[in-house]
Amino acid sequence: QFMTGKIRILCATDAAGMGCNVPDIRxxxxIGLPETLSVLAQRWGRAARNRTMDGTCLLLVPEWAFR
Structure with a gap:
């Protein structure tokens, strides 16, 4: 249902993204600090795989991470 557009929001773990190529994720x-910058880049790389569109990436971290 997500792939056909019937469901427009998908919450998933990294395992769900393995091998998936959804070109129109905006x-x-x-949520939370990733283990490494590579992991963050991999997660953010899911957005805007279609090069004709823009993507927005957001990292939500707890306040304690800045202390």
Missing amino acids: YSVV
Whole structure:
């Protein structure tokens, strides 16, 4: 249903994204600190795979991460 557009929001773990190529994802939201910058880049790389569109990536981290 997500692939056909009937469902427009998908919450998933990294495992759900393995091998998936969905070209028209506009937003990628990461909640919590990823283990490495490579993991963050991989997660954000899910947005805007269709090069004709823009994508927005958002990282939500707890306040304690900035102390």
